[in-house]
Amino acid sequence: MLYFTSDYTTGAHPEVMARLNETNLEHTVGYGADPYCTEARQLIREVCQAPDALVQFLVGGTQTNATVIDALLQRHEGVMAAQTAHINVHESGAIEHSGHKVLVLPSHDGKVWADEVEQYVSDFYRDETYEHMVAPGLLYITQATEYGTIYSLAELEELSAVCHRHQIPLFLDGARLGYALASDAADFTLADIARLCDVFYIGGTKQGLLFGEAVVAADPARLPHFLPLVKQHGALMAKGRLLGVQFGALFKDDLYGRIGAHADAMAMRIRQTFEQAGYKAAIDSPTNQQFFVLPNDVLDRLSAHVSFELWGPRGESETTVRFVTSWATSQADVDALGELLRGF
């Protein structure tokens, strides 16, 4: 079987596992106060060029989104996000569980547009009854988006400008940030992200770790009393050093960049493979998620040998599918996929 189902179907990258094994018998204090977390925080501050940054490690994406958004919003405020955003669709109401409304913006292949954010906020305060409505108190974006697309540096700067003009923080969900950074289409660095976003997180679960997300706020005053809030959200690991060890492995010798570059390269080859076989990409994604519309008979024959996800419900005659790459995707896998496609 060839696996293109997702970027979280295996364990950790071997370099990460190696470090977990090497450190396994050591004793350290808990809850992230250990030397491995300290070191990983420092590595992240350096690559982000944010020497004072607060860096806090959490376990998973939904819990990170819920905790950060809860920390950033005042009670009368909600979080603006694209209709298709993970927090609006696929987190079982975790944001609302903390008492906050998701304020929906149009999604353009997963992205929001700065002028539509501007419009939303301006319209809001022009409405005389605005105190009876949920105030836009935060903008949430994903990079890469749920559709594999990415914001350019110019777009990020525009969004950041709109937000700061209205004193609204900007929060970037980087569950797949490494695949965005490594993309040929990327014209931004982690330092740009850290400069333009009030808070963001570097996803580890989907990029080579067993689990883990690193929340970064260049200005730590953005997240006061964050540790008790992480604990309150059930997101503080007892054996916190597991996160430090893993993120240390990810940012030493730029494993993070290597994984991103490899997965993106494999994704581009998959796209080429499909296009050569006559199936156009459904979305112009430059990252590790690729979407294609396949005739149902092709889909069915492929399913016998290849694992991948349907993207939405099965259509009557054709269906959109998603192919995802990771560090574990090999050139051999992609070649085999090509052979299969050519055989149909």
Add this chain to the structure above:
Amino acid sequence: MLYFTSDYTTGAHPEVMARLNETNLEHTVGYGADPYCTEARQLIREVCQAPDALVQFLVGGTQTNATVIDALLQRHEGVMAAQTAHINVHESGAIEHSGHKVLVLPSHDGKVWADEVEQYVSDFYRDETYEHMVAPGLLYITQATEYGTIYSLAELEELSAVCHRHQIPLFLDGARLGYALASDAADFTLADIARLCDVFYIGGTKQGLLFGEAVVAADPARLPHFLPLVKQHGALMAKGRLLGVQFGALFKDDLYGRIGAHADAMAMRIRQTFEQAGYKAAIDSPTNQQFFVLPNDVLDRLSAHVSFELWGPRGESETTVRFVTSWATSQADVDALGELLRGF
């Protein structure tokens, strides 16, 4: 340095790490629907003699408590717990974050008494204004308690009887359940726990895993729609199989029992060591946490060579300390501790 700080200062037991390494490169589906979780669930059902049980894996203790309690309580209800209970003291308000009040009962070395539970519930419904008060809707106990003490089978049966007479579920926090089960003082089995408690969890974080808690409800109807609630609480792991692999390792060849027995034996020897050196145990704990009152000069000299926790604030002349054992505690460590004590 000798380490008796806690049972979560190292990584995983080597047998657990071995299984994580062996399975690391395999592809599985996410969120706990993989074969390793299925197998681990089955092993737990067997040892609990609860063939239909719901078994759901979560990551950490606070998140497990918050999620289960949220699942079991109706909105007008609160959870009864000892004054000293982890949920009342050390979870940064995670229970209240989900909207629930902790209803405080007296703590007897960490335990609640059945007659006091009975009194609380009876008094509540005798009060004419009870609809203006938070109804007792759940009883939370810990086994072993925060003080290392354990409920006997008779005590558990009494608590279970009081609860069920009032149609109140009983939830047992088993973060250190294995140390209770393995204790010489224990007269109960996992099957007893599963029979007497509506819901309980088997702690892994403190007993040889990297992380992980296994929630068990012998009657799955006790926890309807539990998966979306786990997700909503940010407690659903993407790479869910990590929990299955680890719990599989814990319950195959009874690693769980072996770890418990070893740690408890080491704890008893530590207690003996202290007592022989003239320091009485502060609490009569038969499990892996031991408490002693030490003169401050002894405490200071010991601190140079041994890592352990103060239990409460440092006193003027003497201070209560906690020593904790785990699978990683060796007889050599305990011997070395004895030599140090004899040397003062």
Add this chain to the structure above:
Amino acid sequence: MLYFTSDYTTGAHPEVMARLNETNLEHTVGYGADPYCTEARQLIREVCQAPDALVQFLVGGTQTNATVIDALLQRHEGVMAAQTAHINVHESGAIEHSGHKVLVLPSHDGKVWADEVEQYVSDFYRDETYEHMVAPGLLYITQATEYGTIYSLAELEELSAVCHRHQIPLFLDGARLGYALASDAADFTLADIARLCDVFYIGGTKQGLLFGEAVVAADPARLPHFLPLVKQHGALMAKGRLLGVQFGALFKDDLYGRIGAHADAMAMRIRQTFEQAGYKAAIDSPTNQQFFVLPNDVLDRLSAHVSFELWGPRGESETTVRFVTSWATSQADVDALGELLRGF
């Protein structure tokens, strides 16, 4: 000045005030356990032909929506409502404050369509990842809607059928229910509402009371432990009899019906008046809210003599306005409005 701003700009209908004055010095028990509440409950049960109904009085609309929705939803569920629904737009996030997501359906002049509800629920459970999404657990509708429109009996029956096929309760916000019932377009009775909706409320604030909303559930099992929940939501009045006295006045001698009929008749004449002056109704509303698109110069001249609301932002050349009637609207007011319009 002529007042058509809203139906809550005056105090109470004189018959209601009279009863408050008559009973003012009496002593009764608090929190709604008094004879006036008992009597008002009975009157409402009779007119609803629901002899066993739970009838609970609350103070205002937002608090009633928040409390009932919190009572009806399980934690993993959200409430379906039209995009334009009061709970989605104008309650400052009260629903999310209780932890629940509003699941948005298309609005057709304020109404939802049964087939779109059916589609939403069916699509939800066809999605393999539905446990990662907020389940539709309740349908919320308004009658009359925020746009003055009403559901016909057939439409209510369809909605009720869809809901019950999926075991989803139907909740009707009747803040302006009396104006719907009294409309010439209405083909349903309060008994139909009570039969088809699991829970609904009879609005008093907007129909002649100082304040007050009466929640009705024909089957009281739909709202177990409702009183403590009302208290928890800060919605239980100490002097609860004020609600009983007022609802008693409203339902004795059918003041409720008389107010509705009067206000609707005035609304129809206002519509006629505008149409005769050449301004078409923007929405085909058969109840006490009427909407017109006016040229801005007409709007400005009118504003000097008449109080009314803009419906949305002022347009460049023309603007939608809302005119609302109540028991306090007189034929003389409507005539005077007509003269003004003819004078422009």
Add this chain to the structure above:
Amino acid sequence: MLYFTSDYTTGAHPEVMARLNETNLEHTVGYGADPYCTEARQLIREVCQAPDALVQFLVGGTQTNATVIDALLQRHEGVMAAQTAHINVHESGAIEHSGHKVLVLPSHDGKVWADEVEQYVSDFYRDETYEHMVAPGLLYITQATEYGTIYSLAELEELSAVCHRHQIPLFLDGARLGYALASDAADFTLADIARLCDVFYIGGTKQGLLFGEAVVAADPARLPHFLPLVKQHGALMAKGRLLGVQFGALFKDDLYGRIGAHADAMAMRIRQTFEQAGYKAAIDSPTNQQFFVLPNDVLDRLSAHVSFELWGPRGESETTVRFVTSWATSQADVDALGELLRGF
């Protein structure tokens, strides 16, 4: 029947009803933006000597406590209160519903002691694990307390000093503040309260209004964005002017002071009457709530002619009872009570 059950068993004071009647037919804007609210706010600012104060009217006590506490607390914080405090006992979990823990202090006849507050806060930050615990973020006190007792000016100054030393706001629940102010034992004014408490409220429901509580913050920056939060809590009245009209009536011609003085005088005579009959006061209360321990046979005979509340469960031979006065308590009622007592 003689009524001493509570201070909320009748409607409004006749002077208040008169104003409601006089203004009933007027049209005003909703939600508290009307001239009556503006005027009442101004009257309250004057009597509080707080010219810039935010004054916001809410409907009832539980909702006021829940809304203010939610506004003042950060998410990782809880509210300190006496064990016996209304928010800890009799609000059905309204505080926890908003996500906050009540941190319990010892109750001394309903009061907390400044040195115990100091101790609690100091101990908290001395605990190394304090970030795993709920931080004390607010102090809640009642004046008069649930036991009728009052804090002296010196005690209020001490509490205020402790709070401000730790940058913790002080919130005073003044549901019965007027009875405290009017007491012979009082050595403080409303201006003192406004100066010493960051936020407090003036109770109307229990002192002559149909309903209504006026929240006051001398420094409005203490309650930013309070209006949407009031709306979110379901506490914003559509016909908001009803609160302005009533509080206007209460503070013009010092009806507030007159009601307080009358009720306290009646209470003192009741106490004298019981003491002359040989029944000592159970608590030394200088305000409108008086507590006595009565033999059960006296209690039973009294119950045939007098309405009052048991304070706690009925004892085996004797029971504590509560007698409450209000503006509606007459000297004749008290005389009649005296005759009854003398007759036993």
